[in-house]
Amino acid sequence: MIAPAWRWGTCGLLLCGVLLAAALGAGLPLQEWLANPQADARLGLVVWEIRLPRALLALVIGAGLGAAGAALQALLRNPLAEPGVLGISSGAALGAVLAFYSGLSLAFAPALPLGGFIGALVVTVALSLLAARASNTATLLLAGVALNSLLGAIVALVLSLAPNPYALYEIYFWLMGSVTDRSMVHLALAAPPLLLGIAVLVRAARPLEVLVLGEEIATTLGLDVRRLRQRVILGTALAVGPGVAVAGAIGFVGMLVPHLVRVLVGSARPRILVPLSAIGGAALTLFADLLSRSPLLPVELKLGVISALLGAPAFLLVALRLREGATR
Amino acid sequence: MILQAEALHCLRDGKVVLDGLSLQLEAGEVLGIIGPNGAGKSSLLMALACLLPLASGRLVLEDQDPRRLAPQARARRLGYLPQEPSLAWPLTVRELVGQGRYPHPANPEADARAVDFALARTGLVALAERILTTLSGGERARAHLARLLAGEHAVLLCDEPVAALDPYHQLAFLALLQTLAREERAVAVVLHNLPLAAHWCDRLLVLQEGRAVASGTPDVILTDELLGEVFxxxxxxxxQGRLLSLAPTS
Incomplete structure (x- = not known):
């Protein structure tokens, strides 16, 4: 199973490369520019200052969401787990909104992703406490959904207390999730913790494998389940929080991608699923961003809107497949 | 003696489940743990597997306290198989059996050898690449046992491994368990079926309300009084006086 997974991983990386090329070069007279880069400095500006940070942000944020979705699904032994469904993204959004509103992010730029990270961390810790108490994962998922609504309501409350309508409008659009007009500064703030989080999750994939038999047997196989839970929670907060902080909430990537990978590769083992979902999440998010700014659309759509439009029906399909008991 | 438990006291949700229970487990033998529902059989196995905190009592595994061992060192010695473990995601038989290698330091050659050995011993070589959920109940039970075998544990703790099997597979499974015990492993198995326990176990430990009420060879302890009082x-x-089946008392 590992060898085909490598092939799929390579295909995924190639796809990311193709999408990146498309994201950087689409619609630009590249041949002329490459022949004579000095002729039009604006083109270089468009590629390096506008398109590159945007595309790279989409890649790392998508990779974080994909890896976090796959790792959470394995940890909670539930195929519907996802940072968005469980309220982790809402927590990050609330943290970022609070950083924005308190003025911290104006005084200190890293406060925005930091707020997002702390928000995500608080929710993940709350979830893990619930996970320890909840008798089954259905309870935990319900609790996550409730937490998600609560946090959404608090974000709405903070927004309704907004000092001026213009800021309200700005935050509202920001929350929809987008990587438009993000700069290298955003990338520099978000990418290091995101990549660290992805690394933590990929490294946790081997012990996650043992959880297939449940926490009891995993414990008798020498796995420290509590420590693993902490690792996955920390990794998730790192891999999701900073992304929400700089780009808003991008839903469903974390749930959709592990399922696509599962269907394509034919395996649900975390060692395969977590790294491949990171690659798949990167590709899907960049693809969704390309769609969002497609010239075929009358206006530029928000990335979060596209990902939800793709993801929500997929979520429904997965739920229906589960009810039929078709888990292969 | 491989594993010894002395005066185990254990609480679950505030209720006493083990009340001063002692046992000894030798290499080469099958110890059957029997008793009515709620007697503490599963709790005893979990306590032996160090899954339950003890209120008091002592565990000795090859001269050491297993609870003080590093988790992986303990896992290399003690193997635990609960009732019908459910899988969170689909695995092939070989992948499942490979999980048993987790406590051992990564070594692809030794892992492959142990997995192949376990598959061969349980008669699953031909099914190794099948997805577990596509197998019959008997084959699945063997696959879980193969997972336990691949771990190369000195002690095997099995909680009602044959409860869901048809008679043929019950016998085949217990015969295999007995053979494995004869190869210097210690086996403790919880059984509900008393005639099966009488036939396949070297010794029986009878539990009632968290206490051991009898212990010894099956022909000695499975008296009519004990069957009446406990069960x-x-x-x-x-x-010859061997237990064939059970009937209502009145």
């Missing part, structure tokens, strides 16, 4: 049933025996 509220009556034994049906053959001419």
């Amino acid at each position: 509220r049933v009556r034994g049906v025996r053959d001419a």
Whole structure:
């Protein structure tokens, strides 16, 4: 199973490369520019200052969401787990909104992703406490959904207390999730913790494998389940929080991608699923961003809107497949 | 003696489940743990597997306290198989058996050898690449046992491994368990079926309300009084007095 997974991983990386090329070069007279880069400095500006940070942000944020979705699904032994469904993204959004509103992010730029990270961390810790108490994962998922609504309501409350309508409008659009007009500064703030989080999750994939038999047997196989839970929670907060902080909430990537990978590769083992979902999440998010700014659309759509439009029906399909008991 | 438990006291949700229970487990033998529902059989196995905190009592595994061992060192010695473990995601038989290698330092050659050995011993070589959920109940039970075997544990703790199997597979499974015990492993197995326990276990430990009420070879301890008092049933025996089946007391 590992060898085909490598092939799929390579295909995924190639796809990311193709999408990146498309994201950087689409619609630009590249041949002329490459022949004579000095002729039009604006083109270089468009590629390096506008398109590159945007595309790279989409890649790392998508990779974080994909890896976090796959790792959470394995940890909670539930195929519907996802940072968005469980309220982790809402927590990050609330943290970022609070950083924005308190003025911290104006005084200190890293406060925005930091707020997002702390928000995500608080929710993940709350979830893990619930996970320890909840008798089954259905309870935990319900609790996550409730937490998600609560946090959404608090974000709405903070927004309704907004000092001026213009800021309200700005935050509202920001929350929809987008990587438009993000700069290298955003990338520099978000990418290091995101990549660290992805690394933590990929490294946790081997012990996650043992959880297939449940926490009891995993414990008798020498796995420290509590420590693993902490690792996955920390990794998730790192891999999701900073992304929400700089780009808003991008839903469903974390749930959709592990399922696509599962269907394509034919395996649900975390060692395969977590790294491949990171690659798949990167590709899907960049693809969704390309769609969002497609010239075929009358206006530029928000990335979060596209990902939800793709993801929500997929979520429904997965739920229906589960009810039929078709888990292969 | 491989594993020894002395005066185990254990609480679950505020209720006493083990009340001063002692046992000894030798290499080469199958110890059957029997008792009515709620007697503490599963709790005892979990306590032996160090899954339950003890209020008091002592565990000795090859001269050491297993609870003080590093988790992986303990896992290399003690193997635990609960009732019908459910899988969170689909695995092939070989992948499942490979999980048993987790406590051992990564070594692809030794892992492959142990997995192949376990598959061969359980007769699953031909099914190794099948997805577990596509197998029959008997094959799945063997696959879980193979997972336990691949771990190369000195002690195997099995909680009602044959409860869901048809008679043929019950016998085949217990015969295999007995053979494995004879190869210097210690096996403790919880069984509900008393005639099966009488036939396949070297010694029986009878539990009632968290206490051991009898212990010894099956022909000595499975008396009509014990069956009546502990299990509220009556034994049906053959001419030699061996337990064939059970009947209501009245």
